[in-house]
Amino acid sequence: MSVAAPQTSAPSPAVPLYRERLTPSVPVWIVAAVTGAIFGVILVPISVVAAVVVAIAMAIAVCVALAVTSPLVEVTGEHVAVGRARIEPELLGAPETLDADGWAETMSTGFEPLAYHCTRGWLREGVRVPVLDDEDPTTAWVISSRRPEQLALAVLAARERA
Incomplete structure (x- = not known):
């Protein structure tokens, strides 16, 4: 009984040879989060709770926007x-x-x-x-x-x- 050698074929043309998302570096993420959080400072005279909520929401929103707009190579x-x-x-x-x-x-x-x-x-x-x-x-x-x-x-x- 003989066993046939597995046939290896060339990878499909659609299979990525290289893939990289050009996401920001750590300092850019920090600046983005701080920039988003600054929006909360505007609301401190009105309500500290609202200021904290807006600061967190805007920091997250700015970071998500950076991630979503990072191009894929x-x-x-x-x-x-x-x-x-x-x-x-x-x-x-x-x-x-x-x-x-x-x-x-x-x-x-x-x-x-x-x-x-x-x-x-x-x-x-x-x-x-x-x-x-x-x-x-x-x-x-x-x-x-x-x-x-x-x-x-x-x-x-x-x-x-x-």
Whole structure:
């Protein structure tokens, strides 16, 4: 009796190769909660109880708003998606990882007005991926990331699948 070796197939193109939500850093969460709580201070002359309730509710509301509006970066075999923007991997060139110095230059003297930017002030690294489509006026995608090397590798892997 022989046992057949399990067949391994390539992962589905829809399975994420990379996924990251660009949520704020801890200091930003603290500032957001304090900013929301400040709304309660307005009500202290009227009612301390109302002030505390409003402060807690607004701190939670501001933090929820930050979480909900944090964009998702996702790379699959079918697309690279950043927030609501999507592009096919075959339309992208080789990604360039940007360390803190490269990121600072890209965001200042090397800023590309025609590039698609999804950047967050609390992240100091990212990836720049040139757009190869001649019909697309966008020159590149510049994306903030906590793990730029992994994002660049995922984009490369998606390009190879295409």
